[in-house]
Amino acid sequence: MVSIIKRKVLEGVYWINIPEVDLRILCGCPPDAIKHLTSKGLLPVVSEDGIEFESGPNAILLSDDLVQNGNLSNVSEFVAYHMFYTQGMIIPNHPNFKKPKPLMIGKKGQVDAQMDYIYRGNYGLTSEKEFSDCGETNTFTKENIAMKLRFAQNNFLHTRDLVDAIYLDRKKVELRPGVHVRRVKHNVFTFSYKDKSVQVDLNLKKYRHYQPSFVLPQVTIPNDYFSVIHTGEGDGWNPSKPSLSSVIRFNDRFFLIDAGPYILKILKAVGLSGDQLSGIFITHVHDDHFAGLYDLIDEKNPLTIYATPVIRATVVKKLAALLSVTEKKINSYFNFFDLKRNAWNKQFGMEVKPIPTAHPVDTTIFIFRVKGKKRYYSYGHYSDIAALSWLKTMIANENSSGGISKKYFEAIKADFGIPLDLKKIDVGGPSIHGDAKDFAKDKTKKLVLGHTHLQFTKSQLAIGDEVVFGHVDTLIQKKP
Numbered sequence: 124m125v126s127i128i129k130r131k132v133l134e135g136v137y138w139i140n141i142p143e144v145d146l147r148i149l150c151g152c153p154p155d156a157i158k159h160l161t162s163k164g165l166l167p168v169v170s171e172d173g174i175e176f177e178s179g180p181n182a183i184l185l186s187d188d189l190v191q192n193g194n195l196s197n198v199s200e201f202v203a204y205h206m207f208y209t210q211g212m213i214i215p216n217h218p219n220f221k222k223p224k225p226l227m228i229g230k231k232g233q234v235d236a237q238m239d240y241i242y243r244g245n246y247g248l249t250s251e252k253e254f255s256d257c258g259e260t261n262t263f264t265k266e267n268i269a270m271k272l273r274f275a276q277n278n279f280l281h282t283r284d285l286v287d288a289i290y291l292d293r294k295k296v297e298l299r300p301g302v303h304v305r306r307v308k309h310n311v312f313t314f315s316y317k318d319k320s321v322q323v324d325l326n327l328k329k330y331r332h333y334q335p336s337f338v339l340p341q342v343t344i345p346n347d348y349f350s351v352i353h354t355g356e357g358d359g360w361n362p363s364k365p366s367l368s369s370v371i372r373f374n375d376r377f378f379l380i381d382a383g384p385y386i387l388k389i390l391k392a393v394g395l396s397g398d399q400l401s402g403i404f405i406t407h408v409h410d411d412h413f414a415g416l417y418d419l420i421d422e423k424n425p426l427t428i429y430a431t432p433v434i435r436a437t438v439v440k441k442l443a444a445l446l447s448v449t450e451k452k453i454n455s456y457f458n459f460f461d462l463k464r465n466a467w468n469k470q471f472g473m474e475v476k477p478i479p480t481a482h483p484v485d486t487t488i489f490i491f492r493v494k495g496k497k498r499y500y501s502y503g504h505y506s507d508i509a510a511l512s513w514l515k516t517m518i519a520n521e522n523s524s525g526g527i528s529k530k531y532f533e534a535i536k537a538d539f540g541i542p543l544d545l546k547k548i549d550v551g552g553p554s555i556h557g558d559a560k561d562f563a564k565d566k567t568k569k570l571v572l573g574h575t576h577l578q579f580t581k582s583q584l585a586i587g588d589e590v591v592f593g594h595v596d597t598l599i600q601k602k603p
Contacts, residue, residue, distance in 0.1 A: 185229030342593030386415030
């Protein structure tokens with residue numbers, strides 16, 4: 124048996140497998156790295172103790188540089204989620220739960236930054252003070268902390284409690300019995316086991332860039348007065364699709380909803396550039412909706428981020444952790460415009476209502492409307508909603524430290540049923556993502572299904588249409 128297996132995943136990213144000690148190291152972790160591992164067949168389904176689950180990396184080697192050639196090099200959130208949840212490393216009674224913790228390897232500054240940024244991505248705001256700093260009410264604060272605690276199994280664990288940090292300088296460090304790594308020079312590392320060794324170079328060559336796992340068609344946007352361009356329908360796992368996002372065109376202005384990885388390439392595919400955006404609406408800070416924000420930073424002409432104060436705070440805290448800068452610095456990168464939750468906010472003649480919804484991290488859905496000659500025309504962006512069947516199991520009594528009230532559940536259910544002209548819904552299932560059955564009786568004129576990763580059933584397809592990249596839903600063609 125070969126003691127060390129090395130494979131190239133993409134430019135500046137490698138896979139090291141040492142089967143004898145059950146160590147699988149992802150070397151280099153740019154955005155959507157987990158999608159590339161899927162495409163390369165490096166996440167096989169295995170069976171242990173009668174349980175089937177995906178195998179995958181149980182260690183991450185970070186780049187010495189956070190940014191290379193303008194690209195983020197260390198964006199490990201979804202790889203960590205794969206280790207925690209898909210591979211079951213933090214799930215009690217799972218075969219992987221009893222095994223050693225996964226490893227985060229690299230320079231101290233980079234490792235510590237990833238630990239803090241993953242924590243914020245996991246939970247968002249976690250204290251009553253952080254909510255009160257956003258001007259939130261005591262009732263809203265307690266409801267949302269209790270809800271998120273239930274998702275978090277009643278404990279906000281820091282990433283340092285879940286992952287072992289391995290700091291590298293120029294000394295040889297033991298990762299597992301007999302397995303050593305040494306940083307040879309900038310971004311060049313040697314792994315050794317027994318009498319074998321391999322070297323990986325995480326440096327991107329000049330003018331080279333990380334590439335997405337998907338290929339996009341080129342689309343021409345029609346000259347509508349109010350329309351929705353579907354710029355993403357996938358999730359953080361599907362390698363063939365960009366993550367769920369939309370562009371709203373209104374009166375010759377373009378507004379982006381969420382910014383997943385490779386957002387500039389996605390915008391280019393629909394004929395847009397970052398400087399053509401009048402603003403971006405943020406639903407929440409999971410990387411498949413957040414990681415593209417770095418690509419939109421323009422200090423000379425800051426982009427406006429529209430969000431509720433709570434979502435704005437999560438954006439600032441997570442991006443500050445990722446980039447190892449102050450929150451004040453993040454506030455200089457963007458213009459933040461606070462939206463009132465559960466209220467209509469007017470922007471350039473368009474109205475938008477952000478509605479908080481249940482998710483492991485602070486999240487809002489958005490409803491947009493524009494007044495026509497006789498009525499309003501509306502679009503609902505229902506990204507990252509939880510299945511009602513799962514939420515029902517979270518209803519707890521008043522003495523419980525985590526969970527939701529029946530009143531909270533009924534409010535979420537009512538939000539799902541708001542009739543609109545067009546609604547894009549998360550049907551990723553089966554728990555923290557939506558269920559198409561929850562919209563079977565929806566009176567919305569047109570439903571489109573997003574956050575697609577699993578195969579649809581015939582009943583789901585009867586409820587709505589799967590979103591196609593670049594498809595345009597016109598709500599008002601000409602100015603009323």
